[in-house]
Amino acid sequence: MRKRLVRGGLALLGVLHLSWGVPATLAPRWFFDNFPGLGHAWTAAYPPYNTHLVTDLGATFITLGVLLMLAAWLADRKVTAVVLCGVLVFSSLHLAFHLRDHGELTGLDLAASLGALALGVVLPATLLVFDRRERA
Template sequence: MTTLLVRGGLVLLGVLHLSWGVPATLAPRWFFDTFPGLGHAWTAAYPPYNAHLVTDLGATFTTLGVLLLLAAWLADRKVTAVVLCGVLVFSSLHLAFHLRDHGSLAGADLVASLAALMMGVVVPATLLVLDRRKRA
């Protein structure tokens, strides 16, 4: 059951990262103006727009998404650990920045964005612990 949970978590994280990365890479201005969607614009709260930086962010998310899906497919302990550690480093640094700098976000949007970023640390950390325990 733990193996299924870890693999499912890897797939979920992989799909999420790809759903952010591909649009940011292919349509950086649209991504900047609309992320995360549903009438919210968290990325636009950190102006000015820079196509290069948004495209680089998209490439990072896309790369992490591909690596997460490969880890799920391969189901190898070492690959899973390396990929999840990489995601944790990125997500922790990303969260640290946003804890210091809120841009123009306030209220519910600020709380929701920080909560989402915290989940970006908690979920891969939990999957890493679960994967280590099941194989120990």
């Protein structure tokens, strides 16, 4: 049961990272102006716009998404641990930056942004613990 949960979690995280990375890489200005969508513009709250930085962020998300999908497909404990540790390093550093620099975000957008970033740390950490317990 836990093995399926871990594989499903890896795949879900992979799809999420790819869904952010592809538009950031292919349409960086659109991503900057519109992410996460539905009338919210969290990335634009950190001006000025920089094509290079947004495209690099997209490449990072795509890389993590591909690695997460490979870990889900391979279902190997060591691969899973390495990939989740990598995601945790990126996500923790990303969260730490946004905890100290809110850009122009305030109110509910700030809370939602920080909550989403915190989930980006909690979910891979939880999957790592579940995978270790399943294999032990």
